[in-house]
Amino acid sequence: MWRIAVDAMGTDLAPQAEVEGAVQAARAGLARVVLVGPEPELKERLSQLDAAHLPIEIVHASEAVTMDDHAAKAFRRKRDSSMRVAARLVRDGLADGIVSAGNTGAVMTTVKIVLGSLEGVDRPALAAVFPNSKGRATALLDVGANVDSKPQHLEQFAVMGEIYYRVIFGVSRPRVGLLSIGSEDHKGNDLTREALPLLRKLGLNFIGNVEGRDLYNGSVDVIVCDGFIGNVALKISEGMVEAISSLLKEAFGSSVPSKAGYLLARNALRGFKKRLDYSEYGGAPLLGVKGVTMIAHGGSNANAIKNAIRVAAEFVEGGINEKIEGELATVSMA
C-alpha cells in the first residue's frame, strides 16, 4: 500500500476532517496514512475513533499555515509547518504523496521548493475537474499555478493533463482541447495561436480550439489554458452556482410552496457544487512536481479528504510522474 502524508491542518475545520478522512481511507484500505500536525491533538482525536489497528501514523509538526499567510513568507518563516513537514516526508522517501487542503499558494510554493519539478517540466500546473452534463468529468489546467504562460508551457500542460486523465479516469484516448474564443484555428490570442500547432504535433487525441461552453457539455475531456484564465473560469463557476442557488431559493420561496420541489432542486445543485468543490474527485493535483500533491478545497469534509487520499494513491500506482517524464522526453527530442 502506498503511503500518503496528510497535512492535518489545512481544512477550515482542521484537524477534524483530516483525521476522520484518514480513518475512512485507512479503513477502506486505500493507503497507509501519515497524519502531519500537532501530535497530542491528533493522538487524542484518533483515539476517539477506534483507529488503533489501522495503518495510520502521526508525524509531529508544531506550526500551521493559515489562509491569510503569504505563500513565500509562510514557507520561509514556518519551517515546521504541517505542509512543509509533509513535503519533507515525500522528499525523504518516507511518503509517496501529499494531501493538503491548506492555503493553495503556500502548498504550491512548498512542494515546488522542497520536491522540485519533474524532468522536462518548466512549470507545474494545477488541474481542476469539472462535472459535465454528460455525467463525466472535464479536467481544466492550469487553474492558477502560473500566469503569463508561454506556448511551450501549454504544450507541457497538455501532455501532463492527458496522462492524468487517462490514468485517473481510465479513458484510453482522452480528447484534449485548447481553450480559446472560437473553434477555428485563427480565433484566439497570440498565446493560443502559437500554442495550437505545438499541441497538434504532440500525437494526442487533440481536437483543436474549444470554447468556454465546452467546459460543461462533455465534448472534451482535457482543456488546456493559461493559469490566469483557468483560475477565472474556476471562480466564475463557483460564483455562478452560488447565484443560481439563491435564485432557486427565491423562486421557491416567493411562489406556491413546493417544499419537495425545492429540496430536489437544492440537492441537485448541491451535488453539482460539491463536485465543483472537487470533493468527489479528491482535490486538484499539482502536476509536474516530484512526488504526488493533491490540493483539496479548504471546505473539504472527511469524505473529500478520503477521496483525495484515494486519488493520490491511484496517482502513484498509475505511475503518472514516470509517464510524464517519459513523454516529455519524447517531445523535447522531436
Added chain:
Amino acid sequence: MWRIAVDAMGTDLAPQAEVEGAVQAARAGLARVVLVGPEPELKERLSQLDAAHLPIEIVHASEAVTMDDHAAKAFRRKRDSSMRVAARLVRDGLADGIVSAGNTGAVMTTVKIVLGSLEGVDRPALAAVFPNSKGRATALLDVGANVDSKPQHLEQFAVMGEIYYRVIFGVSRPRVGLLSIGSEDHKGNDLTREALPLLRKLGLNFIGNVEGRDLYNGSVDVIVCDGFIGNVALKISEGMVEAISSLLKEAFGSSVPSKAGYLLARNALRGFKKRLDYSEYGGAPLLGVKGVTMIAHGGSNANAIKNAIRVAAEFVEGGINEKIEGELATVSMA
C-alpha cells in the same frame, strides 16, 4: 425621438423578431425605427401588424450576413448587407444608432470601419451585462472585441464601462473592478499588474482587483478585463446554465415526481438564462465607436429587440459617447 436603425436580418428567426420588436418599440414610443432589409418582405410583415401609423420606416438592403460568414470577408463582399446599410445610415446622420442581432464579429468590423472610433479610444469594447444574486446587473467588458489588450486599453475600457453603467443603470458612482485572480494588488498577471495603478488614478469609484466569483455576487458594478478572458467568462456562464438545466431536469425526472417544483426551478433558471442572453438588457453595446451600436443575441425574440432599441435610444439620450470623449481627453492630459 431618436432614430434607431435595426438590422432586420440578424436573429435566427429574422426578420420576424426584428419587425415585431420594432413595432413594440415604436408603439411604446421608445424610438423612431428604421428597419433595414429586403423591402418587399419587411413591408408585407409590417402590414400584417397594423403598424401603418407608427414611426417606422423601411430602408432596403439586398444582402444579409450569415453566422457562418467570415467578418472581414462579409464586410468586403456584401456591400449591400443589412448591417452595412444600417451603419451607413448612422454615418450619414439618417439614424442615431444601430441594433443588430447578426454575426457579432461582422457587426463589429462593419461599424468600426464605417463609423470609426471615438476620439481617445484605441480599441472599442463589447460590454455584456450579467445578472447577479443581488438582483442588480454587473457589466463586464471587453467580452470579445479585442484580445491581447495593453494596460492603456483596460484603462479606456474602465472609463467607457463606468459611463455606460452610470447612464443606463442610473447609478451615480458605480463600483469598478479589475478582473484578476486575487484581491491583493500583487495577484494577477503582467497585464493586470500594470493596469492596476492606471485604473486607480482615474478618479473612478475603483475597488481594485476582483475575482471571477464577483461577477455574480453583486459586489462590483463594472468589471474590466481583456476580451479573451471576458469572452471565455461569458461562454462558461452560458454553458454552465445549460449544464445546470439538464441537471435539474434529471433530478426531477428521476425522483418523486414534483411537476410544480420542476416548473418553478425551470422557470427560475430560464429567467436567469434569458438575462444572460442579454434580452432583458437589450444586448451588448459596442463602446468606443461613433454612433451607438447594440449587438443583440442571435436567439433574440421581439422583446429582446424592443429592449435593444430602448437601450440604444437611452444611450444616445444620455450622451454616452460625448461623455466618453470628454473623460478620455482628461485622462490623456493627466
